[in-house]
Amino acid sequence: MRSYQAMLNNGETLPIIGMGTYSGENDRETTEKAIRAAIKMGYRHFDTAKIYGSELALGNALRRAIHDGLIEREDIHVTSKLWSSDHHDPVDAIQQTLQRLGMEYIDMYLVHWPVALKAWVDYPVPAEEDFEELDMENTWSGMERCLEMGLCKSIGVSNFSSRKIEELINFACVTPVVNQVEMHPMWRQSKLRSICGDYGIHVSAYSPLGGPGNAWGTTAVVDHPIIQSIAHKHNATPAQIALRWGLYQGSSVIVKSFNPRRMKENIGALDLTLDDWDLFEIEKMEERKIMRAEYLINDTTNIHITSKLWSSDHHDPVDALQQTLRRLGMEYIDMYLVHWPVALKAWVDYPIPAEEDFEELDMENTWSGMERCLEMGLCRSIGVSNFSSTKIQHLLDFACVTPVVNQVEMHPMWRQRKLRSICREYGIHVSAYSPLGGPGNAWGTTNVVDHPIIKSIAQKHNATPAQMGYRHFDTAKIYGSEVAVGNALRRAIHDGLVEREDIHITSKLWSSDHHDPVNALQQTLRRLGMEYIDMYLVHWPVALKASVDYPIPAEEDFEELDMENTWSDMERCLEMGLCRSIGVSNFSSTKIQHLLDFACVTPVVNQVEMHPMWRQRKLRSICREYGIHVSAYSPLGGPGNAWGTTNVVDHPIIKSIAHKHNATPAQVALRWGLCQGSSVIAKSFNMGRMKENMGALNLKLDEWDLIDINKMEERKIMRGEWLSNHTTSPYRNIQELWDDEI
Structure with a gap:
């Protein structure tokens, strides 16, 4: 890797493939292990930031690698960033960064965003009242002082547009060496690269694969037919094609993966050659910015x-x-x-x-x-x-x-x-x-x-969800919706639509976080911008390796599940006031009974698939016996999801009952769930359907309706085949996953 360097405008060099270390979804130990593995593979450029929460882990890993003789300090390049609440004193901010890293200097210090926040804002998604006026001239002067004091070797910026670069150049004594921005085959930054080239500013690409695995990210880049076709042509992976494209533009690329196989695959991009036709084809791809950062914009404090x-x-x-x-x-x-x-x-x-x-x-x-x-x-x-x-x-x-x-x-x-x-x-x-x-x-x-x-x-379309009367909002880390849910609810509270105590927020422990539910819930609270949530559920009775931040695991991603330890930590979340209730999701009757053998706190809820075609009689009976409420997800059969079906709402019995009551099939299916004593989690972003779903509360089904629904054939839709295999999963098949309740 040392031979693959970009020359910066101040004579320093930058390794052209960097490892992103954002660890909001990983504990310190996992991050340190991943960084040590990266060093052994040849990574020498490590990108962190105060707001990522990874500076301590990065510093520990690098110091240990230096101590063990894997690398010398001068062989590595460490980048960190000035968070938006530290614009008033960049010198103090970098000194704190150095303390967390345990280093005397870093190689590059960047202004993270052209946005200023109040000094106490240490979370990534600010509220409206958190903004301050940005004095970029004063900020940059502080950055230049960091350089003069030897606290860093280079200074630069991140997320700066062409215009903001030109404004900065008007007063800067030191030209930034780098502008780190989102860049990939679907957001090619032609104008920005041209402007930066005019001033000798190196463009470094974050999210060069489109940010899959991040809450705001997408797989659209690596799944694009053009990228896939070029990958097939070169016997390479789509990720390697996207990375190689970025390198061909003269940019460095910051890739974030803690998965050893993908980390090695990413390095392989250096050995790939794209031809002119490949580059021509990529230029045809539609462009779309993914990291839009709407949370840095509002109608009051940004004018x-x-x-x-x-x-x-x-x-x-x-x-x-x-x-x-x-x-x-x-x-x-x-x-x-x-x-x-x-x-x-x-x-x-x-x-x-x-x-x-x-x-x-x-x-x-x-x-x-x-x-x-x-x-x-x-x-x-x-x-x-x-x-x-x-x-x-x-x-x-x-x-x-x-x-x-x-x-x-x-x-x-x-x-x-x-x-x-x-x-x-x-x-x-x-x-x-x-x-x-x-x-x-x-x-x-x-x-x-x-x-x-x-x-x-x-x-x-006369109302927002809050105005329609919705008060229960269901999210999860793996859904990627926690930031959006938090933003919407905080704004609704700010606007006086609701009080915090009037709403109920449920989130879930993802399967790669069983080793530390407390940390996982704290990360969820940061994304939501809340002090507590109302209910925290174990998402699946499955444990995955800490690096798995995607919903469908590979065989090598499974770990042994220690449910007793997991539940003990869930109880600690409750004791610490991070949540008001704890429960489970996707637990069979057998798994519920096993959990109760050691639980000090009985789960309040089991959230499972339930609808007129999967009625969960046995499970509801067992849960009722232990006072556990059953909450139904996919109460309409999950239409619109990849695994979902319209068979429920299209069923002749449901349609006949809907016609009889002058209701919609969706309202009949939802009302059936409510008649079983369950709550229902209905997912729609369509205002008309959201209002329609609320109408189920006003519907009454008679005894004949319920008898007819009980005649419907049963079929589980969310089967979870990807959580079973014959080698690494604790469940060899879906019968074991659901304990033959399928």
Whole structure:
């Protein structure tokens, strides 16, 4: 690996394949073992950050490897990052990083995000009230001090756009050596790479495979037909193709895997050669940014200020904008728009001009003045307002800078199809004013919001889940939804829709976390941004190796399950106040009875597949005997899931009962579950269906309905075949997994 180096603009070098060490889903011991294995394979570039929680483990592993003679300190490259709550004092932040790493210096220190948070925010997903104003000039000065003091050898940035790079260059004494950003075959960063190349800034790619295994990640990159086809052609893996593509762009790549087989596979990308045709094919792939970081944006603490050039100021846009800035008390605004394609005499400061107030419009001269505003840093973007398609095209005949926005009237009764098409063609964003039709303005109307079609659609989709009355939210680490659930619930609480004590949050212990449920639940709470959850369940009666962060394990991923130890730790979660209740999921009657042999705390819930075609009589009877509530997942049969089916809601008996009660088949299936004394977990993100599901509470089934449902043939849908095998799993077949209750 030492021969594969990128030269940085300060003369330092960077190994072009790095190991990402984010360990939010792994304990320290697992992380240390993975890093030691990586060192033996040849990895020499290790990427960490304060917010990853991996600095201690990385430092321990590297110091031990140095002590054991596996490597020398000068042979490795350690990168860490300034978290957003530390912008006020980068020197102190890096000194704390060095203490955690047990090192005298690190090789590279990056500004993690161009965002500033309050000093106490040590979690990755901030709330609205956590933001502060970013003074990037002061932050960068602190980063330069870190360099001068010898605390790091290089400084750089992460997640900086082209514009933010150029803004930084305007005041930086030291040019950043690196910009670490999301980059892969489906997000190729052509413009950013070009801008960084102009300034000699090396682009380092995180999530070069699309981030599979992360809550926000996807397998779309490695599963893409073009990547798969090229992999087949070269007898390589899709991951190797994606990594090699990144290296071909002159970038380094940061790959995160603690799986030894994949770690070795990733290194193999260095030996792969792609031809011109491969690269041409990859360029055809649709582009899509995956790490979008919506949680760093909000409508209150992150502000964007737009103002407009009035029609009497066309003769001097620079002076007009300077006056605007004085009135606002600001150094710049985010966007400045030409208000109307009309010129008025200089004294006209009223909105409705007389005939004698007009002047000839010299739009070319006006736009030149707008471009000067941009060059002078008085605004960050320029655009127009109230421009027709023809006027947009005329402007583009002479403009050096294309307007970023055309702000126009647009609403359901004035849909601007042609204008939107023209603007889209030139990359101009259309911003809609009067999207409700301008009610309350002298010229406005209520015709839009009063239109029968609008009112009908509003009635159909009239509420958010919280407003509809949902109060029980079911998530799990492996679902990848904990961050989104936390964001939505915290915002609902902030907006006064609900109180925290009114909602019930369930999450689950993933099978690779049986060794440390307390740590796993603490990670879940960080992702949710909550102090506790209401219920924590053991997801499956299966133990997997700590590195397994995907739902379908390979044979080599299984470990022996020590359920007594797992449950003891679940009870500790309860004692520590991290959750209010503990339970299980996917446990058969036999496994429930085995658990009760040693449990000090009886599980409150067993969450299992249950619906009219899998009625769970025996299990419900056993659970009832021990006071364990049965909660039904897939109460409609799981339509929409890869393993699901529409057989339940399409069954003639269910459809007949639905017709009889003027209800939907889904409502009948849900009501059947409720009639058994179970709670039901219904999954839909469709507002109409979500409301429909709630309607099951108002439905009554009679005795004949229940008798007819009991006549339906039974078939388990979620069979879990991937959790059984003849070699490494404790269950040789699905009969053993479910103890013949299948």
